[in-house]
Amino acid sequence: MIGRVDLHPALAAADAARLDERRLAIQALVEDVDAADPSTLALFVDVAPDGLLLVWLRGGEALARTPVSDASLRRHLDEYEAVCRRLGSLDEDSAGQRLEALDMAKKLAHDDAARTLAALCQPVAIDHATCRRLFTLVFGLRVDTTRLGRAHRAHHHP
Numbered sequence: 422m423i424g425r426v427d428l429h430p431a432l433a434a435a436d437a438a439r440l441d442e443r444r445l446a447i448q449a450l451v452e453d454v455d456a457a458d459p460s461t462l463a464l465f466v467d468v469a470p471d472g473l474l475l476v477w478l479r480g481g482e483a484l485a486r487t488p489v490s491d492a493s494l495r496r497h498l499d500e501y502e503a504v505c506r507r508l509g510s511l512d513e514d515s516a517g518q519r520l521e522a523l524d525m526a527k528k529l530a531h532d533d534a535a536r537t538l539a540a541l542c543q544p545v546a547i548d549h550a551t552c553r554r555l556f557t558l559v560f561g562l563r564v565d566t567t568r569l570g571r572a573h574r575a576h577h578h579p
Contacts, residue, residue: 422551424456425463432466438567446558462545466562473559477545485544489559493541497534498563504530505569531556
């Protein structure tokens with residue numbers, strides 16, 4: 422569905438670890454997509470005064486502009502970050518049911534955020550799996566994921 426993602430230069434300015442996180446999120450968004458397919462979208466992530474602006478393109482032409490304000494995602498960003506922090510604070514001895522419960526909470530938070538993004542991006546009709554991957558990118562642009570350790574990176578996309 423999304424064959425190319427470009428970031429505004431202000432979003433591409435970060436330390437090497439954060440740039441690597443962003444690269445991985447973009448790679449997940451575009452993997453297994455035929456960029457030559459005329460229905461494939463390109464995404465330019467721009468900076469907006471109150472968050473991000475997603476500019477959807479097809480064939481080089483702007484198809485839609487989706488404002489994604491920090492306010493529209495604040496609850497999702499905070500909830501997902503909190504679950505990742507709790508996962509990161511678990512020691513090896515506290516695995517088991519607690520780990521499973523937190524992993525499920527993380528999946529639910531990710532799914533809820535994806536539904537919100539799907540509603541915001543309605544003009545381009547993005548599927549749930551793509552919205553999950555898009556939230557991963559947005560999360561990495563709004564939160565310093567390098568401080569969350571592997572708890573953030575260990576998520577699964579259905």
